[in-house]
Amino acid sequence: MNATELFPGIWHLGANISKDNLFEGMWPIPHGVSLNSYLVEGKDIALIDLVRDWEDAPGEIEKQLGQLGVDIQRIRYLVLNHLEPDHTGWVPGFKQRNPGVEIVTTKKGAELVDTFYHITDNVRVVKTGDSIDLGGGKVLRFYEIPNVHWPETMATYEVSSKALFPCDAFGSFGKIGDRIFDDQLSEEEHAFYEFESLRYYANIVASFSPFVERAIKALEGLEISAICPSHGIIWRRHPERIVERYARYASYYKGPAEPEVTLIWGSMYDNTATATDVVREALLESGITFHEYRVPEQDFSHILAHAWKSQGFILGMPTYEYHMFPPMAHTIDILGRKHVRGRTVFWYGSFGWSGGAEREFNELTERHKLGWEVVGKADFRGNPTAEDLSRLKREVTAFVEKVRERARTSA
Ligand SMILES: Cc1cc2nc3c(=O)[nH]c(=O)nc-3n(C[C@H](O)[C@H](O)[C@H](O)COP(=O)(O)O)c2cc1C
Known part of the structure; x- marks a missing residue:
């Protein structure tokens, strides 16, 4: 130079x-x-x-x-x-x-x-x-x-x-x-x-x-x-x-952010991944701009950038040892530390017998005072059934409408 x-x-x-x-x-x-x-x-x-x-x-x-x-x-x-x-x-x-x-x-x-x-x-x-x-x-x-x-x-x-x-x-x-x-x-x-x-x-x-x-x-x-x-x-x-x-x-920081969705998910054995295919399909059909990240494969620097400007978050989080899949917990913790507040949120994920991801999700959002509006959730046991998947699709479609309502109008 x-x-x-x-x-x-x-x-x-x-x-x-x-x-x-x-x-x-x-x-x-x-x-x-x-x-x-x-x-x-x-x-x-x-x-x-x-x-x-x-x-x-x-x-x-x-x-x-x-x-x-x-x-x-x-x-x-x-x-x-x-x-x-x-x-x-x-x-x-x-x-x-x-x-x-x-x-x-x-x-x-x-x-x-x-x-x-x-x-x-x-x-x-x-x-x-x-x-x-x-x-x-x-x-x-x-x-x-x-x-x-x-x-x-x-x-x-x-x-x-x-x-x-x-x-x-x-x-x-x-x-x-x-x-x-x-x-x-x-x-x-x-x-x-x-x-x-x-x-x-x-x-x-x-x-x-x-x-x-x-x-x-x-x-x-x-x-x-x-x-x-x-x-x-x-x-x-x-x-x-x-x-x-x-x-x-x-x-x-105070919200509202843009009418966009950041989809962040993780999966050990593909049950949450199968559900993610349906979430992605619903998002594509809705026409909303969305940014998809899988953790831990993708880095939280890029996730944070898209999350910062998105009003909507969809979080795919399986249960792991009575808690949330750790890379997802880490990502939500980072969002909390960076004060990504006031967002409209939907979460889904697979568990085997008793679950645990939801409890940790609640702990994290409370600890960081995130003020997220959770407008829906769809957890399911093991491999999602056809019924689980069609419910998920309906709920994601309804969630997108909520995001559009809550997002800034002058995007
Ligand atoms: C290491 C490990 C720990 C798990 N711990 C729990 C648990 O504490 N509670 C539970 O209900 N299921 C538990 N499960 C079951 C998973 O939640 C279940 O297999 C789920 O379908 C995983 O979703 P995935 O296929 O998207 O990774 C565990 C699975 C693994 C591999």
Whole structure:
């Protein structure tokens, strides 16, 4: 990747992570992820957000600084919007190369700089409204946006260009190529990043949705010419597009979500699988958009993305050792941890003698306060009979109508 100029004196630097396959040690990134950093040059130079020593991202940044003829030691300010190590892991290495650099972060950010890197000297604490004049017409202004995604997070705004650097907010999975701007991408490429931003949102940011709404409100009065996140593409033609998208994703938290169904199921010996064939048939006949996942074969990162936008869930869960089939229990637990609330739900599944899946389902939904409306269930003993299957089909068809009623109308 090469350094790319966004505005006179403002550059995108960064690295693509493409070999490692897990983000935060758990989320698959089959299409990689970018770590974006930005250089603002006035009379003084500031670097906004850094990288972690991951697939030699620091080497990439150094190479790009070399392309711009900027010696690391000339960088006066290191702005840390967010202390998560993917953006800060290289801070100690950077500081070794440039001991005089001034770290700029929030009060909570300064605590975390100490906690993670044991650095306390040359740290400037800023709060909403504070600014740093770099000279040469470049001014950085700071806005705290706590909990998007950690408590210390802030966004940085460059006044002359009106560019916003919001770190994880408005970010996306998916590595970026040489064309890093929204106006350089085809509709097909946009569709790719749209799903990668939904998956990023559902995996990383979803739990903090009320804070996303607050942050969007706090930044509302700002005139923004470009949104330059720490992961993914840069929005300079239509910055409102990614803001509206994030606002919509955040609103799914309270529901209602889209008139779509996510079908998640597991089966040991195919009895629940046989029933799933009928569920799928009913969904296809109903014409509703649905997304099907079998666990544990398919990963919960993708499940979570589709679940986040679907108003309806259908869960196929057999009984296993007086509880639910563990991969299904794990998936529901993840949905609970990510606060996927207020959904319309139908479940089915096979048991051998006394059942047990239902009890665990109730425990999980109560523990996570999911507020799911369970509009139907169809459990059956062993291999489903023709009667079991025709009842299941009728119930799924009725469930789809309920989902359509409950879903947002402006889909
Ligand atoms: C390891 C194992 C544990 C099971 N534990 C229970 C149980 O606790 N209670 C029960 O009613 N059935 C139990 N069963 C029976 C299954 O629920 C039953 O075979 C069911 O049809 C499995 O659905 P599937 O074919 O979709 O995997 C168990 C089956 C297996 C293989």
